[in-house]
Amino acid sequence: ANLPKKPKTDYQCFSDARRAAITDRIPGASGAEINKQLASQWRLLTDEERQPFALESAEDLKRYVAECESKGVEVDKKTVERHRGLRPPMSALQIFKEDAEETFNIGADPDEIVPEIIELVQQGWDDLTAEEQAEYERRAAADHARFESEMRRKREAKERREARDKRESSEGACASSECDGGVESGRPPKKARTPLAQQQQERQE
Template structure:
């Protein structure tokens, strides 16, 4: 029995070693086909940039979060805008001593934020710092563009003129075929291409009239901006035209100033010459009836 059991044990050990060898070979073939990201997931996640620490809330926002639930319970039917206004009014009515705890908490949080942001930047590579600076500039540019657009809308800047196709699209958008917006746009584009030239001429004329409307409204709007002291909102071509006109007027004034002394000098010289001529003529002339005594 002993030799038989020894043989079975050796056979089972050989089978296990063969199975292990086959698994490792299969894994090796898989690693040659699959990308490395499937076998190095930890490295992929660790290379991503972690978000920076969030900037702490100021004193008013801390007070707002504290009072929000209480004010909502007291005014369940009020809108969110009215709740914000009510809390803002309460904050303005607080004394400096009542505001002090919220402001001190904000100052402490700011100090901790400065330490956290320095620690965070120390962990980043130069490439990551450059990428974050680029993203920050892009966000700031986008915010400035949004603020400028809102400001121009509030100041009543005229809308830009529409093209012939835009006018056609606005008139036929509701009846266009298609369930989604891209499908409707494609249908309208096909309909526009299939129009005859005399049919397109109607919308072309409307677009030309809209250009004239925009030109007149923009001129009146820019004149009003100059009156209220907002020359920075003028278009570049308008600013360049005004600058050119001002330069031309200054040059004309200089020419006039230079020509004026020359004219005055010429007039003075002419008057002196006339006076000398009159004096000489009065000396040479002899009065009538006068005779010499002998």
């Protein structure tokens, strides 16, 4: 099947831009060494420096959706959610698999047998040194922290919306009735007459 190529992540866009420079600087470097260098450089980038790659990733997502529509292929929802929504944290092995797919073009052929791909990725992971695996563990920890931060921001935003809706609902209810004797509507409550004041009023009448 001639399926549209899935959109690249921010990190994959960054890798494409920097990979050639690393291979030129370190001739004969293994894929694992190149990925280690890329991960190290990516970690040092500021949010502002990562922004161009995020924009490139967003454009590639548009390309993917457009190609799916033109070919009559159903858009992969998980892929779109990963780019637009809250992406679940990845394990060290998942990050390695993503790098391996990009480096060695694993999974590019839809007819490839999945178990063989899994075995290839696992073998590549087992061949990494302890230091190289530790680098992926650090990236996984950073991704988990990213996920927790995004979850916290979403919860806080939800709490603010709920508090605002509750406040607006309460204000709307008070606007249609005199809450607490008119205090909520902006009018002071009427004071109850004392017996003496009532007698004086009756004499005047």
